[in-house]
Amino acid sequence: MNPVAGQTAGRDRPLDLFVEQLTHIDCGVLDTELGLIGRTWLVDVVLTGRRDEHGMLFDFGPAKREIKAEIDALVDHRLLVPLRAPGLSRHGDKLSLTTADGARIDYEGPETAIATLDAECVTPELLEDWLTEHLRTLLPTNIDGLQLTLYEESIPDAHYHYCHGLRTHDGNCQRMGHGHRCRVGVEIDDQDRPDIARDWAARWQGIYIGEQSDLATTDDAGRHHFAYTAPQGNFALAIDAARCVVLDGPPTVENVADHIAGELALSHPGKRVAVRAYEGVGKGAIARRGD
């Protein structure tokens, strides 16, 4: 058979196009069991369809750009709210969650900072289905299948989850209550110390990192009330003070790394301390003391 004619005829055969780690979703999640928890999910995408006249299902350039942009717009740097979660109530911009252990979290933020889902609990599987429904309309007509897979970065050792908001950030990081799942590494006198990193990570599961100047008050129930106004709107959060770390400056990853290094320098006097803190996947800051 003429090979060119064969390729043209073969265009009717469906096949899959995949993009691994097309994007990362960094978000906060309200959860009846866990309270406010920072999450980072990697996203793989598989498209199923038939080749067009260029021999492609969907040019990687626009495919990656358009799908990532839509996922970012829908959930990245937002607080994900499962509207049927036990203990959750919503009045306008105000959300309140009483967790399974009786702690109460109050949150207020503009519509652009949250994503509401008709669910009791936010899971990667639920988000895969929800995002798939929203993304279908973007796809060219030669594509009839879309499969998203959300999963956590494989981190063999220490990692923690936190939420925060960077009031002065000109992008979506200004949204209070978005979060991350991050690895952390510690060296003392140039020796890797996974045991110390693990101890630190164990204390930082599900924390909120705030800035002192955004801490308006602490109430009689022991909750910190953070509040600020950023370009996207007014944000407020009331949450158990025991789940908060309050920094002198903005909760950037540089300041987080420096905070951990400072604490470790106090408990390891005379030693060289290095902390490698991540923010989500593949990026972060290294802070050193005692050099």
Ligand SMILES: Nc1nc2c(c(=O)[nH]1)N=C([C@H](O)[C@H](O)COP(=O)(O)OP(=O)(O)OP(=O)(O)O)CN2
């Ligand atoms: N030097 C720093 N820059 C930024 C910090 C920081 O701590 N130090 N933090 C942020 C935000 O908190 C944000 O959560 C991280 O943003 P990023 O992952 O870059 O977000 P994007 O969605 O824009 O990037 P993608 O590559 O699309 O995931 C911002 N900057």
